[in-house]
Amino acid sequence: MSKQIVYTEEAPAALGPYSQAVKINVASTTNMLFVSGQIALELASKGDIQAETQQVMENIGAILKEARMDYTNIVKSSIFVKDMNNFAAINEVYGRFFPSEPPARETVEVARLPKDVNVEISVIAIQ
Template sequence: MANTVINSSNAPAPIGPYSQAILANNVLYISGQIALEPSTGNLISDDIETETHQVMKNLQAILQEAGLDFKDVVKCSIFVKDLNNFTRINAVYGGYFTQSPPARETVEVSRLPKDVNVEISCIAVKTS
């Protein structure tokens, strides 16, 4: 089975040599998303909640392009610049996974692309 590149115009274009997502054997691997607004390319960083919502909207656009939704996500990785923001990020993130949340890790890092505060990647499984 060949890998399929998934690209949504409703999510920001990659800022490097990578794809938004790859579908391989019914598993969707979504690259880390940051809070770039897709139509303008502007960074959304008013506050950590708004930034996290934009990250989740970008993930959602890619999931939808592949015919999936958050209920299909089995694993997320969250990278944060300041773990003191964890509770606020988690509150927003949890609103997108209302039942059976996926496996996850959250890691504090010293720096992220474009100096954002949060980056999230995920893996989803296509069952139909």
């Protein structure tokens, strides 16, 4: 098994001791990418949950691109929200990135997220 740290300047740098993503080659033809939770720090205080979610998904897209993958490679998503009342608005934006065969997913309301953002999304992708 080989492990490669994936980093792009097109998404926010890690805020702590973690990587934007880690790509693992588990077999000669299979790569797995574990993308750390992405946030939209610059939009969190503006109160537009759809703009915040859009930026989070674009951050994920930039990391996928750096790893030579795209949204179709995502097999699992985890969405953490500050307020489950925003679920429909988040889901609307999130769904645009998966027009067919969306990944498995869970959405969890949490008490607080880093930097007091409203949504954080992490994904696992396979190639």
